[in-house]
Amino acid sequence: xxxxxxxxxxxxxxxxxxxxxxxxxxxxxxxxxxxxxxxxxxxxxxxxxxxxxxxxxxxxxxxxxxxxxxxxxxxxxxxxxxxxxxxxxxxxxxxxxxxxxxxxxxxxxxxxxxxxxxxxxxxxxxxxxxxxxxxxxxxxxxxxxxxxxxxxxxxxxxxxxxxxxxxxxxxxxxxxxxxxxxxxxxxxxxxxxxxxxxxxxxxxxxxxxxxxxxxxxxxxxxxxxxxxxxxxxxxxxxxxxxxxxxxxxxxxxxxxx
Amino acid sequence: xxxxxxxxxxxxxxxxxxxxxxxxxxxxxxxxxxxxxxxxxxxxxxxxxxxxxxxxxxxxxxxxxxxxxxxxxxxxxxxxxxxxxxxxxxxxxxxxxxxxxxxxxxxxxxxxxxxxxxxxxxxxxxxxxxxxxxxxxxxxxxxxxxxxxxxxxxxxxxxxxxxxxxxxxxxxxxxxxxxxxxxxxxxxxxxxxxxxxxxxxxxxxxxxxxxxxxxxxxxxxxxxxxxxxxxxxxxxxxxxxxxxxxxxxxxxxxxxxxxxxxxxxxxxxxxxxxxxxxxxxxxxxxxxxxxxxxxxxxxxxx
Numbered sequence: 001x002x003x004x005x006x007x008x009x010x011x012x013x014x015x016x017x018x019x020x021x022x023x024x025x026x027x028x029x030x031x032x033x034x035x036x037x038x039x040x041x042x043x044x045x046x047x048x049x050x051x052x053x054x055x056x057x058x059x060x061x062x063x064x065x066x067x068x069x070x071x072x073x074x075x076x077x078x079x080x081x082x083x084x085x086x087x088x089x090x091x092x093x094x095x096x097x098x099x100x101x102x103x104x105x106x107x108x109x110x111x112x113x114x115x116x117x118x119x120x121x122x123x124x125x126x127x128x129x130x131x132x133x134x135x136x137x138x139x140x141x142x143x144x145x146x147x148x149x150x151x152x153x154x155x156x157x158x159x160x161x162x163x164x165x166x167x168x169x170x171x172x173x174x175x176x177x178x179x180x181x182x183x184x185x186x187x188x189x190x191x192x193x194x195x196x197x198x199x200x201x202x203x204x205x206x207x208x209x210x211x212x213x214x215x216x217x218x219x220x221x222x223x224x225x226x227x228x229x230x231x232x233x234x235x236x237x238x239x240x241x242x243x244x245x246x247x248x249x250x251x252x253x254x255x256x257x
Numbered sequence: 258x259x260x261x262x263x264x265x266x267x268x269x270x271x272x273x274x275x276x277x278x279x280x281x282x283x284x285x286x287x288x289x290x291x292x293x294x295x296x297x298x299x300x301x302x303x304x305x306x307x308x309x310x311x312x313x314x315x316x317x318x319x320x321x322x323x324x325x326x327x328x329x330x331x332x333x334x335x336x337x338x339x340x341x342x343x344x345x346x347x348x349x350x351x352x353x354x355x356x357x358x359x360x361x362x363x364x365x366x367x368x369x370x371x372x373x374x375x376x377x378x379x380x381x382x383x384x385x386x387x388x389x390x391x392x393x394x395x396x397x398x399x400x401x402x403x404x405x406x407x408x409x410x411x412x413x414x415x416x417x418x419x420x421x422x423x424x425x426x427x428x429x430x431x432x433x434x435x436x437x438x439x440x441x442x443x444x445x446x447x448x449x450x451x452x453x454x455x456x457x458x459x460x461x462x463x464x465x466x467x468x469x470x471x472x473x474x475x476x477x478x479x480x481x482x483x484x485x486x487x488x489x490x491x492x493x494x495x496x497x498x499x500x501x502x503x504x505x506x507x508x509x510x511x512x513x514x515x516x517x518x519x520x521x522x523x524x525x526x527x528x529x530x531x532x533x534x535x536x537x538x539x540x541x542x543x544x545x546x547x548x549x550x551x552x553x554x555x556x557x558x559x
Contacts, residue, residue: 098308
C-alpha cells in the first residue's frame with residue numbers, strides 16, 4: 001500500500017471507531033461522567049471539605065487531575081478491548097485481516113479510536129469539575145502530553161487484552177482485578193508523600209502513579225515524582241506495548257489458526 | 258499468468274488435524290473454478306490460507322505471481338473473499354460495511370460510495386443501504402458479503418459456499434451476476450455443496466478428499482469420464498411394448514422409465530431404439546446431476 005492508501009485505511013478504522021462509540025454514547029460517554037461526578041460530590045464536596053489541603057492545594061482541586069485521568073484510563077482501555085474483542089467475536093475483524101492494511105495501521109486506527117474516546121470523556125469530566133472547583137492549568141503542554149500518552153498506553157493495553165481474550169469474561173478480568181486497584185492506589189486521592197515508607201516504595205512500581213502525578217503537575221506545577229522521569233516511563237510503556245501489539249498481530253495470536 | 262498457484266500446500270491444525278496433505282492446484286486467470294469436496298475435506302482451509310486467515314504449515318502459494326510469503330499485501334490487494342459464515346458487524350448499516358471495506362483497500366470514501374451504489378443496485382440491495390445488517394434476510398446477507406468483496410474490484414474472487422441457504426430464484430439471480438462478473442474478467446474460485454451450481458457455473462473443477470486433490474479437470478472432461486449416465490424417460494405408455502435391447506431399462510411406472518446410457522452409447526441411438534420398439538418418447542431428462550454422480554463415485558472410491 002502506498003502512503004495515500006495507508007492513510008485512507010487508517011482514517012477508515014478511526015472513523016469507524018469514533019462513529020461506533022458515538023452511536024452508543026449512553027454506554028460509552030455517560031457512565032464514566034456519572035461515576036466521576038459522584039466522586040466529585042462524595043470525595044470532593046463532602047469528605048474533601050473535612051480534609052486538609054495537600055501540597056498547598058485544596059483537596060477538591062487536588063483530586064481533579066486524578067479523576068480526569070481515571071476516566072481517560074478506563075475509557076481508552078475499555079473502548080479498544082470491547083471494540084476489538086467484539087470484532088473478533090462477530091468475526092468482522094476478518095474484514096481487516098484479508099485486506100492489505102498493514103498491521104501497524106490496524107493498531108494505530110484502534111489506538112487512536114481509544115485515545116479519542118479517552119480524551120473526550122476526560123474533557124467532559126474536566127468540564128464538570130468546574131462546577132465544584134475553579135480549574136487551573138499550570139502547563140497545557142504537559143497536560144496534553146500526559147493525557148495523550150496515557151490514553152495511548154491504555155488503548156494498547158486494551159488491544160492486547162482484546163487479542164488474547166477468547167470470551168467476554170476475559171474482557172472484564174483485567175479492568176476489574178488489575179486496572180481498578182492500580183488506579184485507586186495510583187495517587188488519585190492522595191499524595192504518596194503521605195504514605196508510610198514501605199507503601200511509598202511499593203507505589204512506585206505502579207505505572208499509573210507516574211501518569212496521575214505528571215498530569216497533576218501540568219495543573220498545579222507540583223509533583224511527588226520528577227516529571228521528566230514520568231515522561232520517560234510513559235514513553236517506555238508506550239514503546240513496549242506498541243512493540244508487543246505489532247508482534248502479536250504479526251504472529252496472528254488469537255486471530256489466525 | 259495463473260491467478261492462483263499452490264504447490265505442496267500442507268496444513269496441520271493445533272489439534273493435530275491434517276487438513277491439507279500436499280495440495281497442488283493451479284487456476285488460470287479468467288477461469289471460473291470450482292473446488293468440490295465433502296464437509297471437512299479442506300476447501301475452506303485452502304481459501305483461509307489464500308486469504309491469510311489461516312497459517313499454512315508448509316508449501317508455496319501464489320496469487321497472480323505474488324508469493325504469499327514475500328508479497329502478502331500485494332497479493333491481498335488482488336483478492337476478494339466471500340466467506341461461508343457471516344462475518345460483518347450486525348450493528349452497522351449495509352452502506353457503512355461496504356464503504357469501510359473499500360477504505361481498508363485504500364479506496365477513497367467518495368469513490369467507494371459510487372461503487373457501492375453500482376454494486377448494490379446490481380445485487381438488488383440498494384434500497385436496504387441504510388438498514389443495519391441484522392435486519393436483513395439470509396439471502397440479503399449473502400449478497401451483502403458479495404458486494405463487500407467486490408468494492409475494491411478484485412481480480413480474483415473466492416466464494417466459499419455463497420448460495421448456501423439461498424432460495425432458488427435468488428440463487429439463479431446470483432449465478433447470472435457471477436457469470437457476468439467472470440465474463441468481465443474476474444477469476445472466480447468457488448466452493449459449493451450444490452453440484453448443479455458447479456456444473457452450471459464452472460469451467461474447471463477439482464475434487465478434494467481428506468486434504469488431497471483427487472481429480473482436477475474441466476467440467477466437460479469430468480462428465481465425459483462418467484462410465485454411465487442415468488436418464489429418466491417419459492413415454493406415452495410402456496404397456497405392451499417390447500424390451501429395448503442394449504440398454505439397462507427400469508420401469509418406474511407405465512409412463513416413466515429409467516435408462517442407463519453407457520459411455521459408448523449416444524442419445525441419438527437411445528431415442529432411435531426406443532422409437533423402433535414403438536415407444537413415443539415425450540421427455541428425456543438426466544436423473545440427478547451428472548457431476549454429482551461423478552462426485553459420489555469418487556468419494557465412494559468407485
